[in-house]
Amino acid sequence: MTHTxxxxxGGAVAGAGIVVAALAAWTYTASERHLRSFPAPPPFTHPIATDSGAVSRGEHLVRTRGCRGCHGDQLQGELMWGMAVAPNLAEYARRETxxxxxxxxxxxxxxxxxxLYSMPSYNFVRLRDRDVADMIAYLRAIPxxxxxxxxxxxxWTVRWxxxxxxxxAMPRYLDQVPPLRRTEDPDPAIVRGEYIAMTSCNxxxxxxxxxxxxxDDGSAPDLAxxxxxSPRAFTTLMRTGLPIGGRELALMSGVARTRFAYFTDGEIADLYAFLRDLGRRAMADAGPAGKN
Ligand code: HEC
Ligand code: HEC
Structure with a gap:
């Protein structure tokens, strides 16, 4: 009796084991199929300049676009969120084309x-060819x-x-990033500011x-x-991470100090010109209801 x-x-446990194994196999295969379903982009052929001008422009871009925030202070690579490894970029730039x-x-x-799943390419999709080339020049030049x-x-939770x-995966979202809309604006500060915002703040x-x-992440507000x-308060936010009122902001204060504090005065002025205009347009779009 006990024996039976x-x-x-024993049979039930073995059966459950088979079900779990089959489910795991299906989850793995289906998620891999998705990850491998995206066609290769047209190959990047822009020449990589190696002069010191290119390297220092690349340094500025890598700094202000925040690669170090995930790939480590020395771009040596880092474990993110306990599940993704942002690789060593100096090594990667030499090993890969x-x-x-x-x-x-x-x-x-x-x-x-x-x-890729965790790498925020949506923030970099609008980077210009030459800027990408200069970033590569820099990554190849550093130790x-x-x-x-x-x-x-x-x-497994993500695979499931x-x-x-x-x-x-990331490529599925990239065509939802709007194009640069202000490239023809008569004010060159707005043209430049949009480019910075659309490759830094988004x-x-x-x-x-x-x-x-x-x-749904929902923590960072509409930049309107x-x-x-004021220009001054905005500069303070970019340089010190402190907003109007001076409180410490979640995430924002940290990224301002490690990335945006490195913007030039001209870049901050351009960003401000563009974002203030974005706010003005948002209010105009909201119409009289905006007054309530
Ligand atoms: C929010 C964190 C984050 C930021 C910011 C970030 N990365 Fe990544 N990156 C990752 C993660 C995580 C991976 C590993 C792949 C994955 O899990 O998506 C990765 C992978 C990569 C890869 C290798 C892809 C592969 O596996 O072949 C390259 C190249 C790369 N990142 C370049 C950059 C550059 C250049 C910047 C700055 C412009 C940057 N990353 C900014 C998180 C980040
Ligand atoms: C890594 C994420 C991240 C990036 C990148 C980022 N922000 Fe933020 N930002 C936040 C979060 C989160 C908040 C809300 C913080 C809070 O209320 O505690 C915020 C708040 C703000 C605020 C509102 C401050 C206030 O008065 O309450 C402004 C303005 C702002 N960010 C501007 C920018 C600009 C400009 C850029 C690009 C140059 C940028 N942010 C890039 C995460 C980010």
């Missing part, structure tokens, strides 16, 4: 053609700092969502800077808020 029960329990690096940066496709990095693996079509403030990120800032 034990045998039955410029086209491979550009595919990751602007298209969210990793070396080997597999889509490689070696660091022990764990192996990255996509968690991807397998069921409830989540997607990591958190929404693809179009209007708290319009397609997934800048219309309430």
């Amino acid at each position: 029960v034990l045998r039955w329990i 410029p086209a491979t690096l550009e595919a990751a940066l602007r298209h969210g496709i990793g070396a080997g053609g597999r889509a 490689v700092v070696h660091a022990e990095l764990p192996r990255a693996s996509l968690p 969502e991807i397998a069921r079509g409830l989540d997607a 990591e958190c403030h929404g693809f179009g800077l209007r708290a319009d990120t397609p997934w 808020i800048v219309s309430g800032y």
Whole structure:
């Protein structure tokens, strides 16, 4: 009797094991199929200048666009959120071709053609060719700092969502990033400011800077808020991380100090011109209801 029960329990456990294994296999296969479903972008062929001007422009871009925030202070690579490894960029830039690096940066496709999940390529998709080339020149010029990095693996919870079509890899989102709209504006400060904002601030403030990120993170406000800032208060926010009223902001104070404090005065003025105009247009669009 006991023997039969034990045998039955043993059979049930083995059966459950088979179900779990089959589910895991399906989840893995379906998520890998998604990650490998994106075509390779056209190869990046812009020449990589190696003069000191290119390298220092690249340094400024890498600094202000925040690569260090995830890839480490010395770009040596870092484990992010316990699940993704942002690789050593100095080493990667030497090992891989410029086209491979550009595919990751602007298209969210990793070396080997597999889509990336955590790398925020939506923030870099509008970077100009020459700026990408200068960033690569810089990454190739700096010393490689070696660091022990764990192996990255996509968690099962993420794979499970991807397998069921409830989540997607980075390239799926990139055509939702609006194009630059102000490239023909008569005010060159607005043209330059839009470019900076659309390659720096949209990591958190929404693809179009209007708290319009397609997934729900919801913490960074619509940048139309800048219309309430004087040029001076805006400069203080960029240089020190402190907003009007002086409170410490979640995330923002930190990124201002590590990235935006490195903007030139001219870049801050351009950003301000563009964002104040964005706020003005937002108010005009809201119409009389905006007065309530
Ligand atoms: C918010 C964090 C974050 C920021 C900011 C960031 N990265 Fe990444 N990056 C990652 C993660 C995480 C990975 C690993 C792949 C993944 O999990 O998506 C990665 C992967 C990469 C890869 C390798 C892709 C591959 O596997 O072949 C390159 C190249 C790269 N990033 C370049 C950059 C550059 C250049 C910048 C700055 C302009 C930058 N990243 C900014 C998080 C970030
Ligand atoms: C890494 C994410 C991140 C990036 C990148 C970022 N911000 Fe923010 N920002 C935030 C968050 C989060 C808040 C809200 C913080 C809070 O209320 O505590 C915020 C708040 C703000 C505010 C409102 C401050 C106030 O008065 O309440 C302004 C203005 C602002 N950011 C401007 C910018 C500009 C301009 C850029 C690009 C140059 C930028 N941010 C880039 C995350 C970010």
